[in-house]
Amino acid sequence: MTATEGSTKSPPEPAVNTADSIEVEFHDHxxxxxxxxREEREQLDMAIREQVLARIQKQGEAIGKQMAPL
Structure with missing residues (x-):
């Protein structure tokens, strides 16, 4: 009977472990x-910043060219 009891206790433990692992995977997901x-938002923010800085640089160069003759 000890072997039967041991066999009976062994299957529920993997089932609990499976449920626990599913729960852990769900929480990770x-x-x-x-x-x-957040990572996608940071990438978009960086792209927008680069575009804005490029525009500011172009405008600064344009203004510099206009100011040179003055």
Whole structure:
């Protein structure tokens, strides 16, 4: 009977571990979504900053050319 009891206890433990691992994977996934959104937002912010800085630089050069003759 000891072997039967041991066999009976062994299957529920993997089931609990499977449920726990599914829960852990779910929580990781839920945490991953905002992290990915944050990374995408940071990339977009960097692209926008680069565009704005490029425009400012072009405008500064244009103004510099206009001011040179004065």
């Amino acid at each position: 839920v945490r991953f979504i905002p992290q990915r959104e």
